[in-house]
Amino acid sequence: MVTGIPEQWPRDPDERSLARLEWLRRLGDGWRDFDESALRGLVALLREEVELHDRRYYVYDRPLVPDADYDFEFRLLETIEQAHPELQDPNSPTQRVGAPPRDGMQKLRHDTPMLSIDDAFSDEEVVAFEERALRALGLETPPWHYAVEVKLDGLACNLVYVNGRLASAATRGDGIVGEDVTANIRTIRSVPLQLFGDDLPTHVEIRGEVIMTHDAFRQVNAELEAAGQAPFVNPRNAAAGSLRQLDPEVTRRRRLSFYAYGCGLWAGGNPPDSHFVLLDQLHQWGVPVNPYRDRVDTLAEAIAWFHEMEQRRASLPFDIDGVVIKVDEMDWWTQLGTTARSPRWVIARKFQPEEATTTLLNVRFQVGRTGKVTPVAELEPVFVGGVTVSNATLHNRDEMNRFGTLHVGDRLVVRRAGDVIPEIVRRVAEGDGPEIHFPDACPECGTPLVQQGAYDLCPNRTGCPAQIRGRLLHWASRHAMDIDLLGDKTVDALLDAGLVDDLADLYRLTPEQLQQLPLFAEKKAQALVDAIAASKHRTMDRFIYALGIRHVGRETARLIAARIQEPRELFDKPESWYEDIDGIGPEIARSCASFFASEDNRALVERLLEVGVAPEPTRVEVVADSDLAGKTIVFTGALEHMTRDQAKDLARQLGAKASGSVSKKTDLVVAGPGAGSKLAKAEQLGIEIWDEARFLEAVRAAGIDI
Structure with a gap:
């Protein structure tokens, strides 16, 4: 019978965590016999372990234990807290599941202002930024380095930690006062409720961006459509709308991510004197930081880095709208100072706009094979986001009505970002042509439409x-x-x-x-x-x-x-x-x-x-002793010696699962020429990457004829 918590654990963090897991498994329900002091110690141990696993999974991408072991520790902590309400704590990882819905958003004042950043839309404007800084200090050449990082396209937030614990969180707002989103931020699994490490500041503002990755965006929209609700039009709107929910439970389900890009107030401890080192410090504390960043010697290198990211933009796992270029050494920040709205030591080199204005020619109402009626805007062709756009979906009746009554000749702003389909952003001028209204009857067969969630459906399945x-x-x-x-x-x-x-x-x-x-x-x-x-x-x-x-x-x-x-x-x-x-x-x-x-x-x-249709049973001969048995494999890019379907069939014969998307559960990515976002994500997650030749070697080694 276990009577208390062991006093000695292995010194190595990983060995200590595994030893604690084994002890907790042996403990079972023995905690019910613990006195109050032992229970408090057990709860503290469990919180430490769950937070450790969260950091390793969401921040460092190096999980130590399988999901089942994590779930075991989490449920045990949850069970003890429910049995002993006096031990509950708002900073416990169990509190991420969300607080009760609120009646409205409260306001929070930032300790230090969240200033804007000046934009540059050409390399010449970036050069002018450096020249202004040098003139202000009477220098001929810059004595500093530059920190560069991609500019995430999400919602800026300010997280306040007091003595290492998350105390509050607010949106940027007007830069002085933002909306209190503390309860919602707590539901984002990558946000640490407790900073991890020594020499922590007593009070620190950590600033960053709340975003929705492309994978999360597709999953959330699929769930919304399956529930009959209108999908989000782009990841940025999805992130902003999900974070500003009155019900934190909704935020929890939306798979948001947070990436820090800097700090505001820093009291106590020893703040770094380099922005690049600062981000490394935040990462060591368990805070997610921008994974696409670097430190360069000259402005020319910073500009070259911008153009490299411009080329890689479409392959990244989230939307970006530029590159932030900062003087790295913070001592120069004080000397350069700020204007009323923005610092003089930073500039955002923005990509060319992915919005364009065009004219609405008509709205076509398409009826799909399931009966769903989708309005599609027919547009005067316009070049935007690297392609010529002549059609853009309006999704459903509610989304179409969001613009008011549309007319032929309306001037509309169209946006296209990354691999997101073209979308109508807003109407900037009303046309003088006929009004366009969503029909009440099927445009193909005349059957009255029925409402199903966010969509209008034609119920005439057999006659339409x-x-x-x-x-x-x-x-x-x-x-x-x-x-x-x-x-x-x-x-x-x-x-x-x-x-x-x-x-x-x-x-x-x-x-x-x-x-x-x-x-x-x-x-x-x-x-x-x-x-x-x-x-x-x-x-x-x-x-x-x-x-x-x-x-x-x-x-x-x-x-x-x-x-x-x-x-x-x-x-x-x-x-x-x-x-x-x-x-x-x-x-x-x-x-x-x-x-x-x-x-x-x-x-x-x-x-x-x-009439004789007789489908044959689906059979896959599996090689029992294959090295890839039980693995999850993703194929991306062009394959020279087989089609994508043939590759997936070979993977199944090896006992592997062929998946269409890269995640932390992916074991192997087979990449060919032209591989894009999937390869980039695999590199980011540290997933093993093979070329086609190596995969075919594994197939032949398993005795499968190709």
């Missing part, structure tokens, strides 16, 4: 030409049933002639019927019929994907297909069956169960089987 067309094209697509010759023009011709009403009708087509259409001579008609017939025996995963179930992509279809022999097995599967499959969450499980519970969808599957 646009939905039928969309399902036919998806069914025939390369990753689905892969029916050659069945493209847009052919599908339109078949629908116009009344030869098909649903998927099963494709398999009843004859060469004679097709030859009546202008597109088809005798050979082409026979070729299409043969291509359709050949698709009858595609694999089960292709069949499931081709059905067009909401939220079911190719990988999810493969996971489901691996567990059945024929499609009817899915007719009576409950949500829980899908949720038991590793890689499938509640939303996808609900969508699958709902799809096959529908009488219309069951009838469609039966009709397909009646």
Whole structure:
């Protein structure tokens, strides 16, 4: 029986943490017999361990223990705090889960002003910045170095730590007073509630940017759309809107990140005299800092670094809008001083604007294969963000109405950043053309639209030409049933002639019927019929994907297909069956169960089987002793000797999981020429990177024929 906390632990931090974990496992429920003093010691130990694991995972990208061990320690701490409310502390890591919603945002005054930074939009303006600084000090050449770092495109925040503990957090606001977001900041896992280290200041303001990474942005928007809510239009708006929530629980779910870029007030301790060293110091305390930064000798090198990041911009895991160039030695900051709004020792070299103004020509209302109606703005072509933009989605009725009543001829600002789709930012002038209103009936079939969450849907699933067309094209697509010759023009011709009403009708087509259409001579008609017939025996995963179930992509279809022999097995599967499959969450499980519970969808599957569609079971022969078994692999860039799908199939044969995105759970990235953001993220996370040749060596070593 464990009676108290051991007094001696290993000196090495990692060994100490692992020893404590082992002791906690042995302790079990023995803590219930501890007296108050021992309980307080146990709670302090658990908080220290959970905070250590948070730092290693979110700040240093070097986790020490598996998620299950972290969860064990976290739940144990949570259980003890709930059983003993007198031991609860607002700085405990368990308090990240969010406080009760508030009635409104309170204001907080910063200890020192959060000044703006002057912008430069050309190299010449950056040179002029240095010349002004030299003139002010009567110098001919700069005696300082420069610190350079990418300028994150998010929401600036000020975090106050008192005696190492997070005391408050506020947005920049007007630079003097900001909004109190303390409860929300606490939910961001990368923000330390307690600084870690010696010689901490008694009071320090840590300034940084709250952002949403591209991966988080895509995940959050997918969740919003799955819940029938309007998605965010860009990561910056998503970060700002998520941080300024009255309910911290909403913020917690939004996967925000924080990166420090400097300090305000610093009382006590020994502040560094170099900005670059300061960021290293913050990092050692457990504070995330900008991962894309450097220290250079001259302004010419700083400008060259800007142009390098300009080229790498699209491959970064988050949005940036420039590079901040600072005099590195802080002694010069005092001598250079500040203006009323900005310091004289720093400038932001901004990228060329990724916004442009253009004219609205019309709004097209597209009906997708699921019946969702999406307004798409047709624009006078304009060059923005490196491409010519002539269309931009308006997402849904609410988003379209955000601009008021649109008119043909409206002058609109369009933005495109990184890999984000073009978006309408605002209207700057009203046109004199006709008003444009969101329809109340389907523009394709005239059926009254129904509201489902944030979207308008056409409920006429079996009679709406646009939905039928969309399902036919998806069914025939390369990753689905892969029916050659069945493209847009052919599908339109078949629908116009009344030869098909649903998927099963494709398999009843004859060469004679097709030859009546202008597109088809005798050979082409026979070729299409043969291509359709050949698709009858595609694999089960292709069949499931081709059905067009909401939220079911190719990988999810493969996971489901691996567990059945024929499609009817899915007719009576409950949500829980899908949720038991590793890689499938509640939303996808609900969508699958709902799809096959529908009488219309069951009838469609039966009709397909009646006309001879007989999907073959999905089988993957796995090499049991492969070195890559159990690993998660991501392929990026161009592959010379195989397609991306062939590479993924080989990975599965090796017993590995092929993923489409890089995360901390990724074990290996296979990168070819042209690899972009995935390769950059893998490098940032320290993930092992192979080229195609090395991957193929592993395949051959496992005895797989290529």
